[in-house]
Amino acid sequence: MTHPDDANRLMMLSDPRLSEWIDGRLSTTEAAEVEQIVRQSPELTRLANDLRAIKRALSQSKTHAPNASFVQGVMQAIDAAVEQSESGVQNQKIANEWQHIEEQRIAEERAEAGEDASAVEESAGREKMLPTHWNRYWQILALSGALAAGVLVSIVIDKSRSEKNLGEETALLQKKQSASPSPALPRSLAAAATAQNGTVHLSAAAAPPEGLRVRVRMQNKNGHERLEELLAASDFRIESSDNEPQQIIGTGSVEAIDALLASLAEPSESLLLEEIPLLLAAADTSATRFAPPSPLANSFPQPSLRQAKTNEIKTNEAQTNEAQTNEAQTDEAQTDKAQTDARAAAPGLASADLQVAAAQSVAQKSDNRNGDKAGSVSQSQAKRVAHAVRLCIEIIDDAPNDDLQGLQEPQGLQGVAP
Amino acid sequence: MGIRSKDTPSARIVSSTATDRGLVAEAVAGSRSAFTALVQRHEGQIHALLERLCGCHETARDLAQETFVSAFKNLHTFQHRSEFFTWLYRIACNHAFTARRRPNAFSSGLHDPSRATSAHAGSPAAQPCEPVAPDTDVSARLDQEELRQQLANALGQIDERFRQVVVLCDMQGASYEEIAEILEVPIGTVRSRLHRGRTSLRQILADL
Numbered sequence: 001m002t003h004p005d006d007a008n009r010l011m012m013l014s015d016p017r018l019s020e021w022i023d024g025r026l027s028t029t030e031a032a033e034v035e036q037i038v039r040q041s042p043e044l045t046r047l048a049n050d051l052r053a054i055k056r057a058l059s060q061s062k063t064h065a066p067n068a069s070f071v072q073g074v075m076q077a078i079d080a081a082v083e084q085s086e087s088g089v090q091n092q093k094i095a096n097e098w099q100h101i102e103e104q105r106i107a108e109e110r111a112e113a114g115e116d117a118s119a120v121e122e123s124a125g126r127e128k129m130l131p132t133h134w135n136r137y138w139q140i141l142a143l144s145g146a147l148a149a150g151v152l153v154s155i156v157i158d159k160s161r162s163e164k165n166l167g168e169e170t171a172l173l174q175k176k177q178s179a180s181p182s183p184a185l186p187r188s189l190a191a192a193a194t195a196q197n198g199t200v201h202l203s204a205a206a207a208p209p210e211g212l213r214v215r216v217r218m219q220n221k222n223g224h225e226r227l228e229e230l231l232a233a234s235d236f237r238i239e240s241s242d243n244e245p246q247q248i249i250g251t252g253s254v255e256a257i258d259a260l261l262a263s264l265a266e267p268s269e270s271l272l273l274e275e276i277p278l279l280l281a282a283a284d285t286s287a288t289r290f291a292p293p294s295p296l297a298n299s300f301p302q303p304s305l306r307q308a309k310t311n312e313i314k315t316n317e318a319q320t321n322e323a324q325t326n327e328a329q330t331d332e333a334q335t336d337k338a339q340t341d342a343r344a345a346a347p348g349l350a351s352a353d354l355q356v357a358a359a360q361s362v363a364q365k366s367d368n369r370n371g372d373k374a375g376s377v378s379q380s381q382a383k384r385v386a387h388a389v390r391l392c393i394e395i396i397d398d399a400p401n402d403d404l405q406g407l408q409e410p411q412g413l414q415g416v417a418p
Numbered sequence: 419m420g421i422r423s424k425d426t427p428s429a430r431i432v433s434s435t436a437t438d439r440g441l442v443a444e445a446v447a448g449s450r451s452a453f454t455a456l457v458q459r460h461e462g463q464i465h466a467l468l469e470r471l472c473g474c475h476e477t478a479r480d481l482a483q484e485t486f487v488s489a490f491k492n493l494h495t496f497q498h499r500s501e502f503f504t505w506l507y508r509i510a511c512n513h514a515f516t517a518r519r520r521p522n523a524f525s526s527g528l529h530d531p532s533r534a535t536s537a538h539a540g541s542p543a544a545q546p547c548e549p550v551a552p553d554t555d556v557s558a559r560l561d562q563e564e565l566r567q568q569l570a571n572a573l574g575q576i577d578e579r580f581r582q583v584v585v586l587c588d589m590q591g592a593s594y595e596e597i598a599e600i601l602e603v604p605i606g607t608v609r610s611r612l613h614r615g616r617t618s619l620r621q622i623l624a625d626l
Binding site: 013014015016018019020023025047050051054055057058059060061063064065066067070071073074075077078081097098101102105108109112113116119 | 450453454457458461462465466469470475478479482483484486487490491512515516566569570573579584585587588589591594602603604606607609610612613614616617619620623
């Protein structure tokens with residue numbers, strides 16, 4: 001019958017914990033246990049002492065230092081190996097031998113690992129073996145899979161969140177755009193304007209006493225000719241014109257003014273009836289955007305604008321006063337003739353100057369006629385004054401000056417300076 | 419740890435602050451001087467390891483050269499999963515292990531595996547060591563220089579696998595974990611081999 005102490009002694013003789021105890025790698029509890037067993041056995045005491053001495057002696061062993069030319073020899077061997085690698089035969093042999101030896105070594109390692117595992121299970125209090133390489137790999141794979149899944153989920157969540165934010169921002173933007181600010185209009189324009197979606201629709205019939213003011217922007221050199229054509233086609237009586245700033249002031253009937261404004265509002269490449277926000281429209285000197293003031297404006301046929309406007313004017317005048325109609329026809333004819341004479345007299349004048357000259361000529365003739373017919377026209381004048389609306393056309397000339405084009409070319413001056 | 423400068427044409431003075439990782443990267447990129455610096459940095463330890471494993475200075479020199487040549491050829495496969503010296507140690511141990519399998523072994527200084535003790539080498543089950551005679555006090559005898567030489571010889575007589583662990587632990591000062599990483603074995607195997615290697619050495623010395 002084996003004494004328990006003998007069992008412990010025999011166990012400890014082959015127990016790796018004895019070497020671990022010598023190396024100081026055991027925990028406090030285990031070290032105390034092993035120390036107690038060793039003290040109780042002289043044999044174990046001697047064994048422990050011998051193992052310590054062997055360890056100490058091995059640590060004090062000396063070796064030879066490598067030769068001074070060792071590094072050079074290594075680099076030469078590397079150079080030789082590189083040269084041999086071109087043929088590939090030598091390396092293949094070495095690789096095959098290496099692989100065979102490595103496989104043999106691994107097989108032996110595994111066999112011994114199996115033996116060690118069985119030995120560990122037989123003795124009590126053995127420590128847990130570390131997982132094998134295969135066990136380590138599946139842990140790495142599982143961790144990598146979890147990490148990839150987490151990244152994928154974060155990408156999906158971020159995408160949906162960004163789409164949600166985009167939708168919210170879009171809705172907010174649409175809400176802002178749909179809002180229609182409608183600042184209060186000043187009293188002077190309130191009666192003459194109706195706000196709709198940020199634009200002001202003027203009606204000459206409801207014009208304030210000081211009249212209407214619009215701004216026309218010349219897009220190109222044909223803008224002035226276009227304006228001249230529209231003014232000639234309308235029943236707009238020019239009273240004065242200025243160069244600084246460029247503006248044309250005149251009067252006309254309600255229908256004439258509305259028709260002229262509708263013509264100016266039509267899309268054109270040469271001139272543009274400028275759009276100004278409502279806030280600036282509160283100022284007396286600002287222009288406003290016009291929409292067709294009445295359904296009648298939309299009924300104008302596009303071709304033959306001059307003829308259509310003339311017919312309308314004739315019809316309106318015939319309904320109120322036959323005398324006014326005749327005088328209007330006379331004024332129109334005189335205007336055409338005056339313009340022709342002005343062109344013939346001074347072909348170099350700008351369109352505005354031509355208009356001024358024509359207007360002055362007409363006005364002079366009209367005054368003379370009015371003067372001769374003071375009594376007969378007083379009634380018609382009164383009627384005309386009653387229906388007259390004052391209109392100021394401010395001209396903004398953005399058309400490029402052809403004379404200045406030459407200065408901008410690198411070849412040199414080719415144009416004439418204005 | 420400083421670097422011994424060598425008066426060799428291929429060597430250059432390398433800053434001691436350059437890490438192994440940086441030198442490896444430079445060497446992989448094609449820097450010959452970077453690999454030379456790595457050789458200079460680790461030649462002493464590799465040479466000592468191989469000399470203790472093989473028991474012969476000349477054999478250790480040849481095996482050390484083969485170790486560095488193998489490291490150079492396979493440097494592009496080193497993935498920094500461990501320290502560079504750990505990886506280098508592994509190559510050196512493999513060279514020492516495979517040197518025994520070659521039909522034409524190295525010089526006569528190579529340890530004869532047939533002389534390895536068979537008491538515990540490869541035994542399927544752990545057998546308790548035979549008790550040492552009371553009058554053979556190994557620890558007392560190891561104080562003599564002569565017996566230290568006998569210890570070095572005895573080291574060549576134990577099993578190759580035990581010898582690797584004993585040399586790495588008791589002579590190179592590696593930890594159990596480092597040894598497990600170098601030899602690519604479980605740490606429990608390291609403990610077992612170390613104890614069996616020491617006890618085998620004790621048995622050989624006791625028989626002397």
